[in-house]
Amino acid sequence: MLNVLRRSANSIIIKVLLVFLAISFGIWGIGDYAQRDSETPVAKVAGYSISQREFQQAYESFLNNLRQSSNGKLDKKTAELLGMKQQVLVRMIHRTLVQDMARQLRLSVSSDRLRGLIAANPAFLSDGQFDEERYRAILHREHLSPSQYEANLAVDLTLSQLEKTLSQIPHLPKLLQKDLFQMEHEERTIHTLTLDPRNLEAEIKVTPELLQAYHAMHQTRFMTPLQVKVAYVTLDAGSVRADIQVSDPEIETYYQEHLADYQTEESRQVRHILAKASADARESAQALEKIRQAKARIQGGDSFADVARQLSDDPSASQGGDLGLLKHGMTDPVFEKAAFSLAEKGLSDPVKTDFGYHLIQVDHIQPAVVRSLQSVTAEIRSQIIEEKIQDAIYARSVTLEDQLTPEVDLQTLAKDLRLGYHETDLFQHDDPRLQGVEKQPKFQESAFALAKGGQSPPIEVSDNT
Template sequence: MLMTIRDRATGWIAWVIVILISVPFALWGVNEYFSTDPQVYVAQIAEEKISQRQLMNVYQQRMDRLRSQLGSNYRPGMFNEKQLKRLVLEEMIEQTLLLQAIQQQGFAISDKHLAQQIHATQSFLDEGKFSQARYERLLSSAGFTAVSYEMEERGQMVMSQLSNGIVASALPSVEEVEALVKLRDQLRKVAYLQLSAAAFSDEISISDAQVAERYEASKSLYMQPEKANLSYIELRVQDLESLIDVDEETLELTYQEQQVQFLSEEQRRASHILIMVNDEAADDAARTKIESLQARIRAGESFESVAKEASDDVASAASGGDLGLFGRNVMDQAFEEVAFSLTKGEVSEPVRSSFGYHLIKLAEIHAPEQKSFAEVREQLLETVKRERAEKLFYERAEELANLAYENPESLDPAAETLGLTVKNSGWMTRAGGGSLPEDPKVTDAAFSKEVLNERINSGVLEVTADHMVVLRLYEHKEPEQKPLDEVRGEIKSTLLAEATKARAEESAAEMLKQVAAGEALQNIAGQKGASLNESLWIKRDDKALPQSVVKGAFVLPHPDEGSSTQSVVSLPKGDSALVVVSGVKPGKLAGIDTAARQALQSQQLKRRGDQSLTAMVELMRKATEIRIFEENLE
């Protein structure tokens, strides 16, 4: 970057820029020599520290998960990076506190329990059975070794152990569940009068003076927002691909160079017998046992029957130790080396892997197969065009940055040199709009001091890794007051809605007094704007009635026998409702079947356990010195 500025910019200003950029790099280099601790920390919990790198790793994992979950709906900038990073840090602090509690309480997970958990994990099953090949392949693709994955899984299991211990201590009694059912499944007999605000519109007259008064009092509500109309040029890899021609000779040459990529890997099918080694002390015993099993097979017993009887790999043992087909870089390295050295039908000597001792029997060898040029031609064409377009993109991106910088008052030189079209965004506000890509970086640049006030080109804005934009101001409109005549109708409608809503509320309040005095709903239902909705027995989750009516009904006190309780609630469109509850029936535990009762007890158990766990974390926070280094969160 420094060389580019030096070569392309001229005059003393350019040299000042070079010096200003160089000084921080130089000082940074000096700091590296004098720093005693290269780690930068973002938090400290008692004696344990969380580094900036750890935070960024977890943050990036969270972002990757969000991108995966949202798919095509994901947009750069849709999440506030600072807020999300802080949320991740808080979760890491809580996890650290819990791990400290685990160490103090002495929770532990046995190797056998860990193995059972891994063998029961759905992702590692193939046709309902644990697959060693699938297990190791998935770990490898996720960047784990068997040791690192099992360490992390053990940690998660210990965390669950702590959580389950807390939950178990919060076991709800039958009485508590019954009380919950009484409330949850409670029925209430509800009738309501709906007062239509629109029915009172003929009583309301809005004068010009009222409109003018509201306009003057609320001018800030009636403003045209600031607007900008931008000129811009964009550089995209997909546009460059259309400019690239690839001849047949190049494709054939590429095929020859990359033939190995179109060669399916050799695959092997093997069975194994595993004797797990849980600690170093058990190594000799495991070795002795695997040798005794080897002797039985050499004496004539079938490999499959011995695997079913003796293998510690429970999932594969059921099928005689069969692991299915697998290729290179899937299995444990020591296991793989032996498996790929065997001939068909051969049984290996004992093999030591990270899991324990194995005997391996090779069942099948699937030789590699070469795809023809015709089969992969379109794939090759797409790949070559993409590679060339990407190379051209990065070359032109640097040239675009230089041209936009050297010609700050126009996009034309960059457009003409690079064969791009200067486009117009149309009017946009700070909330977006127009034809520019929807990205906070783009909107921020459009309304930046450089673009709006200095009227120079923006920097190169990276919308995505293969899409860049440079923009400049074409037209600008400051926020301006809308004239009264333009908003007169809007203000009049607002005032009318407010007035009719107030009249409906007044009418409902009067009716409330009448019902409270003993008047029947049916007797006042004929009053102006009122419509009666007859009594219904409803539950808390009723969807037939307006939700404000349901909510209002269930916050009212229980009525005495033969009487009612009442309240007024608001409805959409300014309407009001007089809600009357004339009966209450508690939910009954006896009416719930065993499965539903157990589910309810589990829900209550989880709720109380979560509350207890949250309370525990809060107590630990108060009892532990926690420091957050805000300056290192940027």
């Protein structure tokens, strides 16, 4: 409705209406609504109360719209500083006053028209039809119940009727003409008094007792979060890597012990023709005969792929029965045994499985291959180094824990064990200045759990550290 009033601001009727709205603010008292309890109305307008709940809903909706239009840059605190609460309240008062005028004019909206408008709203349609679930989901996202939305829509439609009614009044009543004339020609003389706080500073005396009392009453304002300062040593892959050596005999031994890791197993390019069969003897016999006929055709010169496309009951028929490269363990054991017993280009006898009867052909055999020691030397060296690093880190951590006592100087111990030594400044939980190890949750958890002068056992804050 406010948009209606703004668009019609040049209309004499609307101007007069706004005159009465402005005058009304001097009649209805509006206190500090942010401080009232939930039972006290925010404002009373023309006999109607604007509740705390209604105001909060309107304010939150207003803020959400502002956040969307500003890409989330406007926060709640800034909105309050800009007087947004007052703006929302003024809008609600405007709306209530205009609603009251509509009631006096007995303007209303029928339930049939209301339902029709909701059902025709494109936002609530799915595939051109009203979608009840979509309707409720959209309202839920806007923190509205169907009854609230429908009530608001009814008010909007009623106010639209009021706008139309006012715009059709041919002449302004004399009473309104008089009020409008007085408003436009009114003059006021204003006297102001300016108080500069700086002129009062000399009169203010701040005593130690006053400072102490203020501090006692506002202790939370002067509290700082818990901070700690720690010294620590780091044991990581970099601390031990320089000491790691790997000999050729070690590489060869590792190769022999893990030979299976460097071997590719045999695989076969296989085709088959399937004749499905059940436990029924007659059906089984028909399936077997079908496979025998297929084999006879292939042996007679027809290609396996063509026969498979024509006769096979398996989905692979469209690919000429091609099953791709098969390795051990990928198919039915009976089928696998038959396929891996054939020579290249070999054709099997009928093979019976739970699926029915098969005719199998091996197109190509890719034999098992063992990668040479020379081809995997670098890979093995890296693997051995990583394993030795793990062992070295564990061994040094045990030594560190054994030698770490309250009497031992941590910096000296770090030097003896060739470990990294570090000291931090004071920091708090999740301090943005922290980097690396100090940023790790386990490091901070341990640091804040210690008493002054305490020592933690070695802790693993990340992989290899």
